[in-house]
Amino acid sequence: MSPIVFAESSFKHSISEGDQRYAISNPVVVRLVEPDVVLIIGHPHDQTEQWLEILVRALPNGDKKVFHAMQLGPKFRPFLGGNQ
Protein backbone atom coordinates (compact mmCIF):
# COMPACT_ATOMS: atom_id res chain seq x y z
CA MET A 1 0.00 0.00 0.00
CA SER A 2 1.13 3.56 -0.78
CA PRO A 3 -0.91 5.94 1.33
CA ILE A 4 -0.91 9.71 1.16
CA VAL A 5 0.41 11.17 4.39
CA PHE A 6 -0.01 14.74 5.58
CA ALA A 7 3.18 15.95 7.27
CA GLU A 8 3.04 18.40 10.14
CA SER A 9 4.52 21.04 7.85
CA SER A 10 1.43 20.88 5.57
CA PHE A 11 -0.63 22.45 8.38
CA LYS A 12 1.78 25.34 8.95
CA HIS A 13 -0.53 27.75 7.11
CA SER A 14 -3.71 26.47 8.82
CA ILE A 15 -5.05 24.63 5.78
CA SER A 16 -7.08 21.70 7.09
CA GLU A 17 -6.59 18.16 5.84
CA GLY A 18 -10.13 18.26 4.44
CA ASP A 19 -9.37 21.34 2.34
CA GLN A 20 -6.09 19.81 1.17
CA ARG A 21 -7.84 16.59 0.19
CA TYR A 22 -10.52 18.52 -1.70
CA ALA A 23 -7.90 20.46 -3.69
CA ILE A 24 -6.01 17.24 -4.46
CA SER A 25 -9.15 15.44 -5.62
CA ASN A 26 -10.32 18.43 -7.71
CA PRO A 27 -7.09 19.88 -9.06
CA VAL A 28 -7.02 22.44 -11.83
CA VAL A 29 -3.30 22.02 -12.50
CA VAL A 30 -0.96 19.15 -11.60
CA ARG A 31 2.70 19.24 -12.58
CA LEU A 32 6.16 18.24 -11.50
CA VAL A 33 8.19 21.07 -10.01
CA GLU A 34 11.10 18.78 -9.20
CA PRO A 35 11.70 15.22 -10.38
CA ASP A 36 10.03 13.81 -7.26
CA VAL A 37 7.79 16.70 -6.18
CA VAL A 38 4.27 17.24 -7.49
CA LEU A 39 2.55 20.63 -7.38
CA ILE A 40 -1.24 20.69 -7.16
CA ILE A 41 -3.26 23.88 -7.63
CA GLY A 42 -6.93 23.75 -6.78
CA HIS A 43 -9.71 25.20 -4.67
CA PRO A 44 -10.13 24.16 -1.00
CA HIS A 45 -13.85 23.63 -1.61
CA ASP A 46 -16.45 24.34 -4.28
CA GLN A 47 -17.81 27.56 -2.76
CA THR A 48 -14.73 29.72 -3.16
CA GLU A 49 -12.55 31.38 -5.73
CA GLN A 50 -9.56 30.98 -3.40
CA TRP A 51 -6.66 28.85 -4.68
CA LEU A 52 -4.35 26.51 -2.80
CA GLU A 53 -0.84 25.39 -3.71
CA ILE A 54 0.02 21.94 -2.43
CA LEU A 55 3.34 20.13 -2.72
CA VAL A 56 3.59 16.35 -2.52
CA ARG A 57 6.84 14.42 -2.46
CA ALA A 58 6.97 10.97 -4.07
CA LEU A 59 8.82 8.88 -1.51
CA PRO A 60 11.05 5.96 -2.56
CA ASN A 61 8.76 3.49 -0.74
CA GLY A 62 5.78 4.61 -2.90
CA ASP A 63 4.10 6.76 -0.26
CA LYS A 64 2.93 10.29 -1.11
CA LYS A 65 3.96 12.91 1.43
CA VAL A 66 2.10 16.23 1.50
CA PHE A 67 4.63 18.63 3.01
CA HIS A 68 3.26 22.05 2.01
CA ALA A 69 -0.17 23.66 1.64
CA MET A 70 -0.98 27.35 1.55
CA GLN A 71 -2.90 29.95 -0.43
CA LEU A 72 -1.53 30.22 -3.93
CA GLY A 73 1.31 32.72 -4.02
CA PRO A 74 3.41 34.37 -6.70
CA LYS A 75 5.96 31.54 -6.76
CA PHE A 76 3.57 28.99 -8.25
CA ARG A 77 0.83 31.25 -9.68
CA PRO A 78 2.47 31.31 -13.13
CA PHE A 79 1.76 27.58 -13.37
CA LEU A 80 -1.96 28.31 -13.17
CA GLY A 81 -1.67 30.02 -16.53
CA GLY A 82 -5.03 30.66 -18.17
CA ASN A 83 -6.87 28.25 -15.89
CA GLN A 84 -8.09 30.88 -13.43
Place this chain on the structure above:
Amino acid sequence: MNSNSDSREEQLSDPTVPLSDWPERPQGVTGDAAKELGRMLLDDAVPASAIVGALRRGAPSLGASGSESPTLRFRVPQERVVELDALSVKLHRNQSDLLREALELLLETHSEPARDSALSANSDAQVPGDPLRLRPEEARLLIQLSERIAPTTPHPLAS
Protein backbone atom coordinates in the same frame (compact mmCIF):
# COMPACT_ATOMS: atom_id res chain seq x y z
CA MET B 1 13.72 11.48 6.51
CA ASN B 2 17.17 12.89 5.99
CA SER B 3 18.07 16.53 6.50
CA ASN B 4 18.80 17.01 2.80
CA SER B 5 15.17 16.20 1.91
CA ASP B 6 13.92 18.41 4.72
CA SER B 7 16.03 21.28 3.42
CA ARG B 8 14.71 20.86 -0.14
CA GLU B 9 11.13 20.79 1.14
CA GLU B 10 11.71 23.97 3.11
CA GLN B 11 13.14 25.71 0.07
CA LEU B 12 10.26 24.62 -2.13
CA SER B 13 7.76 25.77 0.50
CA ASP B 14 9.39 29.15 0.93
CA PRO B 15 7.69 31.70 -1.35
CA THR B 16 10.83 33.83 -1.38
CA VAL B 17 13.10 31.07 -2.71
CA PRO B 18 12.81 30.72 -6.48
CA LEU B 19 12.35 27.31 -8.06
CA SER B 20 15.45 25.51 -9.22
CA ASP B 21 16.18 25.67 -12.90
CA TRP B 22 14.91 22.49 -14.56
CA PRO B 23 14.85 22.92 -18.34
CA GLU B 24 13.11 19.58 -18.95
CA ARG B 25 10.34 20.33 -16.46
CA PRO B 26 7.29 18.65 -18.05
CA GLN B 27 4.21 20.68 -18.94
CA GLY B 28 1.41 20.74 -16.40
CA VAL B 29 -1.66 18.55 -16.67
CA THR B 30 -5.17 20.06 -16.54
CA GLY B 31 -8.80 19.05 -16.97
CA ASP B 32 -9.86 15.43 -16.65
CA ALA B 33 -6.25 14.24 -16.73
CA ALA B 34 -5.48 16.39 -13.68
CA LYS B 35 -8.50 14.98 -11.83
CA GLU B 36 -7.37 11.47 -12.65
CA LEU B 37 -3.95 12.24 -11.19
CA GLY B 38 -5.61 13.69 -8.09
CA ARG B 39 -7.59 10.50 -7.71
CA MET B 40 -4.38 8.47 -8.06
CA LEU B 41 -2.65 10.58 -5.40
CA LEU B 42 -5.40 9.77 -2.90
CA ASP B 43 -5.56 6.10 -3.84
CA ASP B 44 -3.49 3.96 -1.46
CA ALA B 45 -3.12 1.32 -4.16
CA VAL B 46 -1.26 3.67 -6.52
CA PRO B 47 2.45 4.14 -5.78
CA ALA B 48 3.94 7.61 -6.10
CA SER B 49 6.19 6.44 -8.93
CA ALA B 50 3.13 5.83 -11.13
CA ILE B 51 2.02 9.44 -10.68
CA VAL B 52 5.48 10.83 -11.37
CA GLY B 53 5.68 8.64 -14.48
CA ALA B 54 2.32 9.89 -15.74
CA LEU B 55 3.36 13.50 -15.17
CA ARG B 56 6.61 12.98 -17.05
CA ARG B 57 4.64 11.67 -20.02
CA GLY B 58 2.13 14.52 -19.74
CA ALA B 59 -1.49 14.56 -20.85
CA PRO B 60 -2.07 13.76 -24.52
CA SER B 61 -2.66 16.86 -26.62
CA LEU B 62 -6.18 17.41 -27.94
CA GLY B 63 -5.04 19.56 -30.84
CA ALA B 64 -3.80 18.44 -34.23
CA SER B 65 -0.59 20.39 -33.70
CA GLY B 66 0.33 18.45 -30.58
CA SER B 67 0.55 21.71 -28.64
CA GLU B 68 -0.63 22.18 -25.06
CA SER B 69 -4.43 21.93 -24.64
CA PRO B 70 -5.69 24.84 -22.51
CA THR B 71 -8.52 24.40 -20.03
CA LEU B 72 -11.63 26.60 -20.11
CA ARG B 73 -13.40 27.24 -16.82
CA PHE B 74 -16.71 29.05 -16.40
CA ARG B 75 -19.77 29.15 -14.15
CA VAL B 76 -23.13 27.76 -15.21
CA PRO B 77 -26.54 27.38 -13.49
CA GLN B 78 -26.91 24.29 -11.30
CA GLU B 79 -29.79 22.95 -13.43
CA ARG B 80 -27.57 22.94 -16.51
CA VAL B 81 -25.02 20.84 -14.62
CA VAL B 82 -27.74 18.37 -13.65
CA GLU B 83 -28.88 18.16 -17.27
CA LEU B 84 -25.31 17.70 -18.43
CA ASP B 85 -24.80 14.93 -15.85
CA ALA B 86 -27.90 13.15 -17.14
CA LEU B 87 -26.84 13.52 -20.77
CA SER B 88 -23.36 12.26 -19.94
CA VAL B 89 -24.84 9.11 -18.36
CA LYS B 90 -27.33 8.63 -21.19
CA LEU B 91 -24.73 8.91 -23.95
CA HIS B 92 -21.92 7.16 -22.02
CA ARG B 93 -19.64 10.09 -22.80
CA ASN B 94 -17.76 12.27 -20.37
CA GLN B 95 -18.77 15.88 -19.88
CA SER B 96 -15.58 17.28 -21.37
CA ASP B 97 -16.26 15.43 -24.61
CA LEU B 98 -19.81 16.78 -24.75
CA LEU B 99 -18.72 20.35 -24.08
CA ARG B 100 -15.95 20.12 -26.67
CA GLU B 101 -18.58 18.99 -29.19
CA ALA B 102 -20.85 21.88 -28.17
CA LEU B 103 -17.98 24.31 -28.71
CA GLU B 104 -17.26 22.81 -32.14
CA LEU B 105 -20.92 23.27 -33.14
CA LEU B 106 -20.97 26.85 -31.87
CA LEU B 107 -17.83 27.79 -33.75
CA GLU B 108 -19.05 26.02 -36.88
CA THR B 109 -22.35 27.90 -36.76
CA HIS B 110 -20.61 31.25 -36.52
CA SER B 111 -17.77 30.54 -38.92
CA GLU B 112 -17.55 32.69 -42.10
CA PRO B 113 -18.27 29.83 -44.56
CA ALA B 114 -21.33 28.78 -42.58
CA ARG B 115 -22.68 32.36 -42.58
CA ASP B 116 -22.02 32.68 -46.33
CA SER B 117 -23.80 29.39 -46.90
CA ALA B 118 -26.82 30.59 -44.92
CA LEU B 119 -26.97 33.82 -46.90
CA SER B 120 -26.72 31.88 -50.14
CA ALA B 121 -29.55 29.56 -49.09
CA ASN B 122 -31.65 32.60 -48.23
CA SER B 123 -31.03 34.20 -51.60
CA ASP B 124 -32.13 30.97 -53.32
CA ALA B 125 -35.46 31.28 -51.55
CA GLN B 126 -36.09 34.76 -52.89
CA VAL B 127 -38.64 35.33 -55.60
CA PRO B 128 -37.03 35.47 -59.07
CA GLY B 129 -37.19 38.88 -60.67
CA ASP B 130 -37.74 40.64 -57.38
CA PRO B 131 -35.62 43.81 -57.56
CA LEU B 132 -36.13 44.43 -53.83
CA ARG B 133 -34.79 40.92 -52.98
CA LEU B 134 -37.71 40.30 -50.65
CA ARG B 135 -38.26 37.10 -48.72
CA PRO B 136 -41.21 35.01 -50.01
CA GLU B 137 -43.53 36.04 -47.18
CA GLU B 138 -42.68 39.71 -47.73
CA ALA B 139 -43.32 39.35 -51.47
CA ARG B 140 -46.69 37.68 -50.82
CA LEU B 141 -47.72 40.50 -48.48
CA LEU B 142 -46.70 43.09 -51.04
CA ILE B 143 -48.72 41.30 -53.73
CA GLN B 144 -51.81 41.18 -51.50
CA LEU B 145 -51.48 44.90 -50.78
CA SER B 146 -51.02 45.78 -54.43
CA GLU B 147 -54.07 43.68 -55.39
CA ARG B 148 -56.19 45.60 -52.90
CA ILE B 149 -55.00 48.89 -54.31
CA ALA B 150 -55.24 47.92 -58.02
CA PRO B 151 -57.09 44.60 -58.29
CA THR B 152 -57.20 44.60 -62.09
CA THR B 153 -53.47 45.03 -62.61
CA PRO B 154 -51.51 41.85 -62.02
CA HIS B 155 -48.38 42.43 -59.97
CA PRO B 156 -45.14 41.41 -61.73
CA LEU B 157 -44.10 39.35 -58.74
CA ALA B 158 -47.31 37.31 -58.95
CA SER B 159 -46.31 35.68 -62.21
